[in-house]
Amino acid sequence: MSKGTLSKEIIEHIAKLAKLNLSATQIEKFQPQLASVFGYISKIQTLKTNGVMETSQVTGLENVMRDDMVDEKRMLSQDEALRNAKRTHNGFFVVDAVLKEF
Template identity: 45%
Template structure:
């Protein structure tokens, strides 16, 4: 779990002012996020192909075509 001092340090680096109440709240919330990241790190993805596009969409624009110049 993130300590309140660690949350204050993160807030200082991000130049965010936090009240004592916010520090306590974010300590719990950020710790929850980090715990979830630990769970995700345990997922076996060896058989999953790497991808940078997950929607299945492809380029929807037409290919560029070179047309003869039109003279006026």
């Protein structure tokens, strides 16, 4: 796919799939940019990768973990932890919902 070959309708369809509301100016701006991206993807798809091992990580680094250790000097009782809370219920913090239902 070469630059400029994506129609307005294709951009609108991609935006709809991504749940984006794009203005006419944004659609015009993204047409050549997305065409360039798709052109690059087309080039990558022509690479011969037979015999190339799949990789998920190339640095060889590993996560170094430590054991969880409880420092009892820094622990709070439930009452101490809830002492300055604005709202509690049955020994728990009460907070406003941060997610909306769809």
